[in-house]
Amino acid sequence: MQMIDILTAIAIWVGHACIWTATLNVLYSQALPKTFLKPWRLFTGAVIGGFPLVLLFGPRFLQVDTPWLLNLYFGVCCLIGLVIFPTVTLIRCIRSRPKCLTAERTETLDLWATLGAAVRGDGKWRWLTRLPGNSVFKVDITELTLTLPRLPAPLDGLSILLLSDLHFHGTPSKLWFDAIIDRLLQFPKPDIVVLAGDYVDSDEHHEWIGIILGRLQWNEVGVAILGNHDAHHQPEQLRNALEILGYMVLGDRSHEVTCRGERLVFTGHEGPWFPGPASVPAAGFRTPWRPV
Numbered sequence: 310m311q312m313i314d315i316l317t318a319i320a321i322w323v324g325h326a327c328i329w330t331a332t333l334n335v336l337y338s339q340a341l342p343k344t345f346l347k348p349w350r351l352f353t354g355a356v357i358g359g360f361p362l363v364l365l366f367g368p369r370f371l372q373v374d375t376p377w378l379l380n381l382y383f384g385v386c387c388l389i390g391l392v393i394f395p396t397v398t399l400i401r402c403i404r405s406r407p408k409c410l411t412a413e414r415t416e417t418l419d420l421w422a423t424l425g426a427a428v429r430g431d432g433k434w435r436w437l438t439r440l441p442g443n444s445v446f447k448v449d450i451t452e453l454t455l456t457l458p459r460l461p462a463p464l465d466g467l468s469i470l471l472l473s474d475l476h477f478h479g480t481p482s483k484l485w486f487d488a489i490i491d492r493l494l495q496f497p498k499p500d501i502v503v504l505a506g507d508y509v510d511s512d513e514h515h516e517w518i519g520i521i522l523g524r525l526q527w528n529e530v531g532v533a534i535l536g537n538h539d540a541h542h543q544p545e546q547l548r549n550a551l552e553i554l555g556y557m558v559l560g561d562r563s564h565e566v567t568c569r570g571e572r573l574v575f576t577g578h579e580g581p582w583f584p585g586p587a588s589v590p591a592a593g594f595r596t597p598w599r600p601v
Contacts, residue, residue, distance in 0.1 A: 317387060318364045324386030326357045327394055340581045343541045412454035420481075420488050421446040432480025446481060448489055463569040468497065470525070473505035476538065477514035477521075486521045494524065500568065502527040504556065506536025506579070512543055518550040529568045531556040532575050540582040560584075 333353045337346060406413075420428050428446050429435045438445050470493065475486070502525050508518060525531070533556040539547050548558045557564055559577025561584045566573050 318361070320390030321364065321383050321386040322360055322390070323394055324389030324391075325360050327389050328386065329353050329357055337537065338581070340540075409455050409457055410453060411456045413451065415449050415451045418448050418450065418489065418492060419446070420448070420485050424484060424488060428481050428485040430480040430482030430485070432478045435480040438480065446485060450489075450492065461571050463571050467501070467569070468499045469501045469503060470496075470499040470527075471503045471505060472522075472525075474507040474536070475521075476507055476510045477517040478510035479514065483517060483521065486517070490521060490524050498526055498528055500528045502531040502556075504531070504533035504551070506534050507538040508536070508547060509542045510538055515543070515546055515550060518547065519554060522551070523554045530566050530575075532564075532577075533558050534560070534577045534579050535583065536579070537582045544583070 330353070333350060336349060424446075429438050437443075477486075504522065508522075509515060531554075533551045535544055535547060535558075548560070551558050557566075557575065559575055561577055561579060563574055563576040566575065
């Protein structure tokens with residue numbers, strides 16, 4: 310195969326992967342049952358991973374001309390792989406930092422280096438952690454400093470700890486999560502703790518909610534919502550476990566709190582997996598924000 314053919318095949322493969330990955334993401338954004346999503350995810354991996362074989366041997370094996378519809382699909386994939394995907398990637402790389410973000414610092418914890426094989430735990434997919442080149446036991450702790458216009462003076466210096474997508478299921482082990490919490494507890498106590506969902510991937514690991522997240526503390530308030538993975542693992546029990554720890558579990562409702570003497574409104578949104586909020590009440594302080 311000539312070099313130009315190889316490059317074209319790679320571009321088609323990249324475009325093909327973009328289409329199927331985007332389709333998977335759209336399906337996961339819907340309130341679909343896990344019995345459908347899990348097989349579809351595996352099917353998507355096979356369709357993407359096996360696509361080079363179709364490019365190399367498909368028409369040759371069948372000994373027929375490529376159907377026009379497949380040619381059209383290859384053309385769309387090539388356009389995405391050669392133009393759209395590189396353009397979007399370039400835009401994301403060169404985009405300017407939001408003006409409100411005045412400082413950013415990231416600390417990477419390599420817990421395999423410090424804790425060793427004990428961080429593998431007993432999850433059913435633990436064997437994947439043996440694959441070379443993965444960074445599954447590394448975690449980034451990122452500190453962002455935001456300067457917001459019209460911020461009320463009492464809220465100056467307000468600190469927020471955000472945790473999301475913990476996915477307790479046995480791998481990484483509880484030892485891994487404990488080490489992360491140990492590091493977070495070395496920082497000054499945050500004013501607000503926000504938990505943004507996807508706590509468990511098995512019913513057996515509900516008890517980790519209290520054991521791990523119960524160690525966190527705050528000065529003002531702790532709030533939480535559930536994620537799509539939680540919808541498949543006894544969500545009401547998860548809500549109860551978080552409430553027992555003192556978290557304000559928002560669900561699809563808004564709650565007003567007084568923080569440093571200022572009125573703050575927290576609104577939960579767990580849609581489409583759970584009902585979304587009917588409306589968001591106006592708070593005493595609001596600032597416009599757009600992703601850049």
